[in-house]
Amino acid sequence: MRPSIVKAKPADVExxxxxxxQKEMMANHFNRLTDATESGAKVASTFVPGNLNELIMCFDxxxxxxxxxxxxxxxxxxxxxxxxxAERSGxxxxxCTYVKSDIGxxxxxxxxxxxxxxxDPDVLLLSYTGxxxxxxWFELLREQYKCPTIFLQxxxxxxxxxxxxMVQYMVKQLKENVIPTLEQVSGVKFDIDRLREYLRKSAKxxxxxxxxLQTGKNKPSPIDAYFGxxxxxxxxxxxxxxxxxxxxxxxxxxxxxxxRMLKGLGPVTPxxxxxxxxxxxxxxxxxxxxxxxxxxxxxxxxxxxxxxxxYTKVGGTYDYGFRHDPDRPLETLAxxxxxxxxxxxxxxxxxxxxDYINEYEADGLLINSIKSCNSFSAGQLLIMREVExxxxxxxxxxxxxxxxxxxxxxxxxxxxxxSYFQMIEQKRNGKGAAx
Amino acid sequence: MxxxxxxxxxxxxxxxxxxxxxxSARKWKEAEPGRKVIGYLPVYVPRExxxxxxxxxxxxxxxxxxxxxxxxxxxxxSYICRIPRSTIELGISGxxxxxxxxxFPSICDVIRNLSGMWKMLFPKVYVKYxxxxxxxxxxxxxxxxxxxxxxxxxxxxGLAGRKITDDDVLNSIAIxxxxxxxxxxxxxxxxxxxxxxxxSEAYLVIRAGLLLPVxxxxxxxxxYIIAAEAESRPIKDNSRVILTGMFCExxxxxxxxxxxxxxxxxxxxxxxxxxxxxxxxxPITGDPVHNLSQAFLHHSMSTAAKYEPDLAEKGQFLVxxxxxxxxxxxxxxxxxxxxxxLLDRPMLQNVLKAADIxxxxxxxxxxxxxxxPIREQAGTFVDxxxxxxxx
Numbered sequence: 001m002r003p004s005i006v007k008a009k010p011a012d013v014e015x016x017x018x019x020x021x022q023k024e025m026m027a028n029h030f031n032r033l034t035d036a037t038e039s040g041a042k043v044a045s046t047f048v049p050g051n052l053n054e055l056i057m058c059f060d061x062x063x064x065x066x067x068x069x070x071x072x073x074x075x076x077x078x079x080x081x082x083x084x085x086a087e088r089s090g091x092x093x094x095x096c097t098y099v100k101s102d103i104g105x106x107x108x109x110x111x112x113x114x115x116x117x118x119x120d121p122d123v124l125l126l127s128y129t130g131x132x133x134x135x136x137w138f139e140l141l142r143e144q145y146k147c148p149t150i151f152l153q154x155x156x157x158x159x160x161x162x163x164x165x166m167v168q169y170m171v172k173q174l175k176e177n178v179i180p181t182l183e184q185v186s187g188v189k190f191d192i193d194r195l196r197e198y199l200r201k202s203a204k205x206x207x208x209x210x211x212x213l214q215t216g217k218n219k220p221s222p223i224d225a226y227f228g229x230x231x232x233x234x235x236x237x238x239x240x241x242x243x244x245x246x247x248x249x250x251x252x253x254x255x256x257x258x259x260r261m262l263k264g265l266g267p268v269t270p271x272x273x274x275x276x277x278x279x280x281x282x283x284x285x286x287x288x289x290x291x292x293x294x295x296x297x298x299x300x301x302x303x304x305x306x307x308x309x310x311y312t313k314v315g316g317t318y319d320y321g322f323r324h325d326p327d328r329p330l331e332t333l334a335x336x337x338x339x340x341x342x343x344x345x346x347x348x349x350x351x352x353x354x355d356y357i358n359e360y361e362a363d364g365l366l367i368n369s370i371k372s373c374n375s376f377s378a379g380q381l382l383i384m385r386e387v388e389x390x391x392x393x394x395x396x397x398x399x400x401x402x403x404x405x406x407x408x409x410x411x412x413x414x415x416x417x418x419s420y421f422q423m424i425e426q427k428r429n430g431k432g433a434a435x
Numbered sequence: 436m437x438x439x440x441x442x443x444x445x446x447x448x449x450x451x452x453x454x455x456x457x458x459s460a461r462k463w464k465e466a467e468p469g470r471k472v473i474g475y476l477p478v479y480v481p482r483e484x485x486x487x488x489x490x491x492x493x494x495x496x497x498x499x500x501x502x503x504x505x506x507x508x509x510x511x512x513s514y515i516c517r518i519p520r521s522t523i524e525l526g527i528s529g530x531x532x533x534x535x536x537x538x539f540p541s542i543c544d545v546i547r548n549l550s551g552m553w554k555m556l557f558p559k560v561y562v563k564y565x566x567x568x569x570x571x572x573x574x575x576x577x578x579x580x581x582x583x584x585x586x587x588x589x590x591x592x593g594l595a596g597r598k599i600t601d602d603d604v605l606n607s608i609a610i611x612x613x614x615x616x617x618x619x620x621x622x623x624x625x626x627x628x629x630x631x632x633x634x635s636e637a638y639l640v641i642r643a644g645l646l647l648p649v650x651x652x653x654x655x656x657x658x659y660i661i662a663a664e665a666e667s668r669p670i671k672d673n674s675r676v677i678l679t680g681m682f683c684e685x686x687x688x689x690x691x692x693x694x695x696x697x698x699x700x701x702x703x704x705x706x707x708x709x710x711x712x713x714x715x716x717x718p719i720t721g722d723p724v725h726n727l728s729q730a731f732l733h734h735s736m737s738t739a740a741k742y743e744p745d746l747a748e749k750g751q752f753l754v755x756x757x758x759x760x761x762x763x764x765x766x767x768x769x770x771x772x773x774x775x776x777l778l779d780r781p782m783l784q785n786v787l788k789a790a791d792i793x794x795x796x797x798x799x800x801x802x803x804x805x806x807x808p809i810r811e812q813a814g815t816f817v818d819x820x821x822x823x824x825x826x
Binding site: 146380 | 563742
């Protein structure tokens, strides 16, 4: 039997203060971007993992994140056409669809989510963190925009630790390449105290984000840490880390989540609050964005809540203790980049997922394997087996894509999820007691 | 003294190529107690350091088209290239059970993640993800890279149970300089007289260098060059082409032969780049690690796995190669789902368009069996080159 959901029509859904705040923040940000040519503001494009937003703000640059633009195109059902456009211009069907969505969007006029043209970047900050594709993506954009491109290499955490030489390598790059070029592009002199102030603000918002994500340990969980989690990470992974806006957003969100927890409520879904938590899952891998709501619905209709996810750690593993440290401004930026989820070795990722299953008392692991993303996907079948072996909890595997609608097969995904939920039931019954 | 013929040398190399149990490397290891073998994947590792430790560097280029992948497919989704699954197959099936260490160079996310998988699947084997700098300033990338190499040397000392001196490494550098020189001689011969040293033969001769001790391989290449120059082989009405995109997962040998049969003289390529990654001799005096670092930073090949900091320089290595070898066109051949090659391809094609150099593109897998479409595509390309050049 399906758990009941208090269904609400979209118009009836009451917006929480945090939702209104985030909507406002995003609208203002895109307006700032699309007005940049007129206002004279300069624009830096960069990536979510390894996003140095505090540093970018030190130079009064507006942060443009092509990954976020691709997600927006996916959510708005525009990415399919963009990808086809990029493939028509010679890009392989085999490669990352974020890249092709971005390039297709550029070829079709670079219209942002607010309906206005996004500006050409003044600088590409190629933060090479946890994803090989980033390197090629910005070489491709550099060919088009012919603007200065700053390379910042983050060594891979293959042996499960951050060494002093890794940090020194990154700090040297920051001091000798990144900061001088940003000064040159922006005409603004670097002020380390300004950076410290932004980092202080970052840490404050990070505390609240971790608190919110860890409420997933409650039963029922007041949050969905995957589908809902996408919204929760938005400000801190994007252009708002280090701002007062981000502090306010996470404070509002924390208060709301506390309220839900006090009332014993589950997460808010697009169809209203979820009434019964039947399954608690940990999810590995990014979501599909082209059919985001349909995908989410397959979970909440069955009473499945995601209590922890790895995707909400691609822009920082704050729940493992990292906070931006204003007393070590450049070192902390380096350590932040080094620690992001996709820069962690496969054994580290397995440890994290096992910890989540145990600490969040989850029923099992679900892997959403993304065709586009080898950084996440290569090795996931081994991850699945190893997590099952170590935790004794069932795992399942589905395949979709980030923003290419051709790789989202609703019937297949739904079938697999239903089978997986049955498997969890059987496992529970086999043990003679419900979790 | 009689020299072996090309047929004899190629037959020897073919036997090495076909042997997926690596009998020659096993034999080398068994010849003396305490010997160790270190496997490495594409694109580049400083083999000099392994050699200096008295160990055999063993190039693992996947399983090719003769390996039946039974276990490997269970580790990878259908949209991931073939080389990691056949490499896993080699490991799980016990074909690499004599290998003491495995090095996974920084090339792409698939090989990167394979390093972690190897650690989990083969916990008794030394595993290293070998990170290389993508920034080329001496004081930044250079310092990082020398640190990486010194750490690797330290690990090798632990495995070898002895200290590796600077002289050991300098001696190994000299030996590899010699090897790179003869490999480059063979590439020169191919560019000048491709009918004398066909790509399919040269491929096998170079590939043997991934399996044999370097000293033996240097001699083998020398003998092949002597034999190839001495033989009388007919000149065909072929077009000179360059192959690019094959730097990691290797094409089936039949693919190279098919290109030749369709009218191509392959005068340059990026197969097994480790054999000629460093350009020119590495100095054999001073600090050997510094010398290797300098060579990597300032005198190494260009490929898609490397960041090119200068927009104007992007893809120019291909144009230069076309000019130097007298090539008439470029064939982009990339393994399916190869991120570096396929993401790089549009940029390289734009460079060739600007330089008015014709090209075609196709994809393959190391176990591709159907060569007819590739033969037809390459044949048409060759015909069109001839038409253009006649016009």
